[in-house]
Structure formats: structure tokens, C-alpha cells
Amino acid sequence: MASDPDGTQGAGPSVVAIIAERIRMTEGQLYTAVIALAVALLLALTTIPSAHKLANPASPTPPAPAPSPAVSR
């Protein structure tokens, strides 16, 4: 059986692995945290500029012409 616990035999530990070890997380947890932060940041950056409208939805965008779908669900 393979004895290499992380499958990194033959190569030095990656930068991510070193950082993860420093902050006592697994690499997977670190990736998860980074992705979650990135998504949160991206959504915040695209949503917050409209924040003043969120509180006062007085003038919604004019609607596009509505289709006449055959299925109404």
C-alpha cells in the first residue's frame, strides 16, 4: 500500500499545502474557504453598488416584452 499520506511523494509540498498546514487546515478546507471568500467578494462587488436601490425600489427597470409561452408553470 502507498505510504504517502497526501499523494505528494516525489515532489515537495505545494505552497497551498504549506499555508494550509500553517493555519491548521487541510488543503481542501483552505480551497473551500478561498472559493467561498472569492464568491462572496464577487457578489458583494456586483450587488452593493445597487444597494441604494435595494432599500427604495421605486422605479423598477422597464419590462421587456413578455413572450407568450405555450407552457405556463
Place this chain on the structure above:
Amino acid sequence: MIGPFAIRFDVVAIGAMAGLGYAILASGLVLVYRASRVINLAHGQVGAFCATLFAVLVDDWKVPYAVALPLAIVAGAAVGWLIERGLVRPLVQRSHLAVLVATIGVTDLLLVAAAKLPSVTGKNNQFPTPFNATVTIHDLVLHGEHFALLIFGPVVLVLFTVFMARSRYGLAIRGVADNREAAELAGIPAPTVSSIVWMLAGGLAAIAAILTVPLTGATQVSVSATGTALGPALLLRALAAGLAGRMTKLPATLGAGISIGVVQSVLYASYPSSLGITDMVLFVFVVAMLLLRSRGHVDAGDALTFGKDPVSLAAHIRNHPTVRLVRRGSIAAAMIVVIVLPLAVTSSSRLYLLSLVPIYAIIGISIVILTGWAGQLSLCQMAFVGIGAMGTAALNARGVPFGAAVGDATVVGILIAVIVGAPALRLRGLFLTVTSLGFAVAASSYLLNLKVFSSSDIGVAEVTPGKLGPINLNSFRVDFYACAVCLLVAVLIARRIRTTGFGRSLIAVEGNEDSATAMTVSPAVAKIAAFAVAGGMATFAGGLFAAVSRTFETTSFAPEQSLQLLAMTVVGGIGSIGGAVLGAIYIVGLPDILGNSVTVQLAVSGIGLLVILRLEPTGLIGVWERLRDFVVPRLLAIPADTDDQSVATVQTAPTVIVQQGRGDSTKVTPPEVAGAITALAVRDVVVNIGGRRILSGVDLDVRDGEVVGLIGCNGAGKSTLVNAISGFIPASGSVELFGDRIGDLPALDRARLGLGRSFQSAVLFPRLTSRECLQVALASRRRAEVIPSMLALPPSVRIEGRIRREAEEILELLALGPHGDTRIGNLSTGTRRIVEFGCMLVARPRVLLLDEPMAGIAQRESEAFGLMLMGVRREIGAAMLVIEHDVPLISEISDRLYCLEAGAVIAEGDPAAIRSNPAVIASYLGTDERAIQRSRAIPGKRRKSQVHHG
């Protein structure tokens, strides 16, 4: 008024009367659940159908009320009988989930049947009542319908209670509900009792509907055509009442039903402008009851599987060059169709329909992950779609870019899924079904009606998709391409889930929660993660739905739609991603061909569902696979078999392990001297089950590296002791693992600390292959996280690669190579045992508890198993506690033996001393001299007469 609530005599009285109706409905639901372990989702609709029939009889055919009422009740009983004979009996052996889903199909068909009753269409009469009198008591005004309920309601309940308590049929029903096998042994014909139960429930549903519908002010048409009068909202009230009575206790159910009616009435009177607040309160009530429920409670009927999976092509066919070429060609052809088809379609409505297919397919994939793989039934996927559509529309209306709006809504959907799912998913059983129905109803009537668009509009909004990244979503054709790309991403994510540790742990938990826990998989975390992923996917699909529809309307997300989505996925094939896509094409395409009315949609989903459940449980994808398996081998002229049924034998399989463990070629000997450290210390363990004391103060020690045998008659408490030590049942006393107190920890934490165990049945995970089973065990050492697995990020790829390599090594080591792709459910007990040993080998526990590891295998293979056991022990160096009835074998492999009798240790010592201990001989070995001689026989000769008690 009392505080903010309108608690008045008239309000409470009217509520209590409505509650009486709920109580009658709930008693039928509970009755069916107790006898069949199935939540009958068609229960309310059986009542609605009978109520419609009743109205037609009285209004159109002028049948007197007193005659029409029994006729409608008989009709209800007949429908119940038909459901039981046509669906329950053939499907219940397969799984309770199959029956539950079948009742959704019945609901659809009953809706269609009620709408097609003669003279219903166009009628708008008030629902018939027996009296025309009106009586006023203070503010309370009573009409005929109230008198009917006050007279017939209590009579029905009293008759029902007396029937259940006093009649021999009632006794038989209770007997079958408590213990079907024991009841059958006592001569009670369980199938007949089941028929009686379903007929009774049908009759009760009919009475409840006929008495309750007039209170709602419903007309013939509103009851028959839409089903709203007795749809999911009423079912939720009955289910909540049933849950309050733990789906077993009728008096509590009746009390809860009346209480729900009163609370509902008070809330209506107190907040007349707040739509759906009662549904929201009921949902919170259901969640609160689940939170109060003990985590250790095991609910019967928790086998949430359809019992049959799509079959992969055999490896040698799958890897045939021609097959690979055809597969790639098919994918290319499908992509060309996806690209070209919208160019050939010019009609906006057709393009809209085309766009719905990938959206529905994404929702279907979410159901495949949750129900097909994780075995959890959700009835609220359309509510998540609604939340996605509402969130997207609300944010988009405020100027948030469409892509960000969909992203925001998806994140909210995931969070809501965790909040909604966690209380139910920490328990076993059908609780998510009830919670999700509650959420579907509450979302439809309350959440989706919140004023989030503007100060005036409720439940309606326009959506302007604008741009999604670089793509300008300004035409239906572009919409379709965008949705198709999203579907492709969803398919890739789902494929990653299925082929990595997350997917394997979902299927492991679905198949066998206890074994999964023993392999350090957390069932609660796995199920909640599955619900979150499924909720996120459905919410994302909701954002797309809002974009494609250009509008958001609350009415598009009724709870009934969730049932249709589930039906769609079952028809396509709930176990596979391709099935979800096929189901979407079926549910969108077929009504378009046959005529796009609600009736056609219901008939298509209902009939399709029932036909598929009866004939091909794997769905349309299963039909395709059968066809493929028939045609391909013949075209290629190669043999078809490989997911074969052939059986690895214990004597041939574990060659290396056996050789490693072999002291000499014939005798099984303990390989090492036990250490001085106590690996497992058990002190004063007491277990009480159902008022009976099963274990009374057991003390036991296993030293590091030691093999300790546990013997005793059946019923002595051996398995209970192992369950108590490993944390699978509650026990008092102390358990220490290498000096750490673990007695208060749950089973999962004990497993993670290195306390491994096997189970007597060796069921493992029937839907996983041998290779995947080993991979589940391997993941106990290093598990890839969910998000890196879904996105194929480096840690997941690396860990999965390592797990794959090690699984191959173990398969080779155990000579299981030919069975690597065979599902565990298709293996013999002996071969499953080998896989189980492999799992123990790779999980490397510090202490191993083995519950009859040789049970169910041929006697001639026991010898090899003893050798293999020693090989496993030598390999992992674990201390072992082994339950075994084969006294000669356990004596040979053990350093010491304990003998249990009636939950207490009666002897402990080295095997020779135990075999001659008078108390052990009297209790277990017997006083027959031949039996004692057998237990002293030498290994090569003793096979002729094995000691086997109990």
C-alpha cells in the same frame, strides 16, 4: 382579543370544527403509515375525488344526501383498495420510497379523474350540506355544514376508535403495525389486513373531505378541477397532526388536529391580511417537533431507495474501440442537435419550451443527487426554484446585474436549504418529506408573497436579464444556449460528485447508515450537504427560469409542482444524470405533442410515473440501457456478461493475507503476544431497551494487540454489547479507548478515534461496487472536501488518485479484481465478507469489534476466514473483540474468552479454562459430552461437527 390574537369563542369554535376534519384525515394517514410505513401523499386527493363524486351525486343526479354519503365513502374505500392492490403490494417489497412516489402518480390521476366526472365542468354550485338550518350563539353563526361536522365527525371518530380497540380486525391491524412478521406467525393474514387498512383510510379521507370542504366555501369545480381545497396544504395539516402523535398514537393525533384547526382559525382572525401565515406557523411547528425529537430515534421505513440502479456496460464492452467511438459520436451528435435545433425553430413559444428543457433538467439533476443518490425525498424543489426566481427578479428590478442576482439568490437558496434540512436530516426516516412539504406550502403561500418587489406588487415582477457575463440575453434563442451551457456545467458537477468521495459517501449513507458511520462517514453532514447542493442547483435554475420567462409569478411555484418534478425525474431515471435530462424532455415535450393542458400534464406525469414504477424502476434511462445491452454485444459479437454474479470464494481470495497470517499451514494461531496496555476498557455497562434490561453491568478488557472472543447463547447480549461499546445504542457505564473516555461520544466520533467494527449482516453498501466500497473506507484516512471535489481542484484530484491506487492494491491483495466493478448487492455473503475485511484493512482501526464475522458463510470457508482474520490483525496490529459461535475456531484465534449469559459476564479467562468452565458448559456449550468434545477437536477434524448454538 387576548394580546395580539383574536381568541374569541366563535373563532375557537369554528377552528375546532375545522380541526375535527383534520383529525379525521390525519387518523387515516397515521393508520396507513403504521400498517405500511408509507406516507400516502394521495390521501387528501382520495378525499377530494370522493367529495367531487358526492357533489355530483347530490347536485346532478339528485341522490339524497343520506344515500350519497355512504356511496362516496364506499368509493373512497374502493380507491384505497385499488391503490393497495395495484401499487402498494407489488412495490412495498422494493422500497417504501417507491410506494410513496407512486402515491404522487395516484394524486395526479385522481385530479384528472375528478375533473372528468360527468357534469362537473361549468358547475359552480355550493357544496351540498345535509341541513339548511342556521343557528346563532353570540357571535357564532352555525350553518348546515357545521351541524354535519358536529354530528358526523365525533360519530366517525368514536366508531373508528372502537373498531381499532375492540374488533378483531382492529387488533389484527395493531398487531401487523407493531410487528408484521410476528403477526404473520400468529396466523394474521398481513396482506388482507393491509387491504383493510387502505380501504379504511380511503373511507376516512372521503368523510373528512365531505365534511371539511363546505367549511372552506369551496364549490364543486374548485374541489375537482384544481385540487386546491384538499391539496398539499391540507395534507400538511394532517401530517403535522400525525407527526405530533409520532405517526403512531391516534389520540395525540386527534388532539393535535383539533389544536391545529384552532390555531389556524385564531391566526386567520388575528391577521386577515397576512396570506399564508398559518402555513408558515405550521412549518415552524413541524421543524420544532423534529428538533425535539431524539437523534437516536430510528424510524421504520427508512430504506429510501428504489432498489434498482442503472447498469453500466461491462468493462470489456465499455472499453471496446467501436463502443468508445459510438459513444463519442453520440455525444457529438447530441451537441450538434443542441446547437442546430434552436436555429431551425422560429416560434418564440417553441424556443421558450426548448429553454425549459435544460432548466428542468438542472432541477432534475438536483433531485437525482438528493433522492437518487442520497435517498432523501424532498417535496420542495419547486419552492427553491421559486426562491431563485423571486430573488433574481427582486434584485434585478433594483438594478443588480442579472448574473449577480442569480448568484445572490443561489447563495440564499443554499443557506435556506441548510436551515430547512438540518432538523430533519439529522434524523433517519421520512422526516425530510414532511418538513419539505411544510416548506413547499409555506413558501408558496407566505414567503413568495412577501412584498419584495415594490410597495404595491405582491407575487408578480418583470425580469430583464440583460447580460450574463459577455452574453447578451435578449432573445429566446440566446436564452436556450445560455441554459444549455448551464446544464452542461451542472452535468459536469454532478458527474464529479458521483465519481468522488462525496458521491460515494451519499450512496453509502443511503444504503447503510450504520456501516457508513463505522467508516467515519457522517450521515447527517452528507445528507445536509446533498440537500444544500440540490437546493443551490434548484435555486440557480429558478434564476434561469425567471430570465427565460421574463417574469416572476408566485402561482408558478405551487407545491404540486414539486411533486410533478419528482415524478419527472423518476420517469426519466432517478439514479442517473441522463435520466434527469430524459425526464425533462418527457415532461416538457410530451404535453406539447399531446396538447398542453393541465389535465394532459397531470395525466402524462401520473401515468408515466405509475407505469415506470411498475415496469422499469430505473426509468426511461433504464429502458435505453436494456436496449443498449441487448444490441451492442450482438453487434460486436462479444459476450455480454461482466457485472457478473459469479462468486469469489474465501478459500481462493485472500491468498496474500492468509499467507501472511499463517503460522503453519493448518493451524490458526494468535500471531502476537498481547501488550500490557489496555486498549479497550468497559466498565459497568448497562443497556435497557423497551423496559427490558439487556445488559446489566458488564465489565470487559481488551489489551493492545490482544484477540478476545465473546461467546454466549443467542439473546445473551453479545451484539448489544458491541453496539453499546461502538455507540450505536445508548448505554450507561464507562467505555475507554486507550485511556480516553469515549462513553459519551456518538458512534461517529468513536469510529474516528479508531474504534472500528463490522456488522453481523455484512450488508455494506449494496449500490456501491467493491472498489467504491473500499474507497469509502480509504476516505476515512483523508477525505476530500465537497467543493474541491465538485470543481476538480488539486487536493481532490490528488486524494482521489491516491484512493484509487490504494483501492486497486487492496483488490489485488484480496484477489477481488474480477469483482471490482460488481455491486455489493450482487455479491455472495462470503465475498462481501472479504470486501468488509478489505475495508477494515484500509481503515486501520486501533480496536476492532467483529460481530460474527463468519456468519452466513459456508463451513468449509470458515477455516480460511480464521486465517484471514489473523492476517488482518497482523497487518493492522489492532486489538480485537470477536463475537463468534464457532467455539473451536474462536478458541484458537483468541487470547482470552468472555462468556455472556442474560446480559452478564459469567466467565472470563483463557480459552481452555473457559471450555471446561462448568458455568459456560451449562449455559452455552451444553452438558452433552459430544458437544464438549467437539469444542476440543483439532482444526483439521472438527469441521465435521461444528458447535453451533441458538
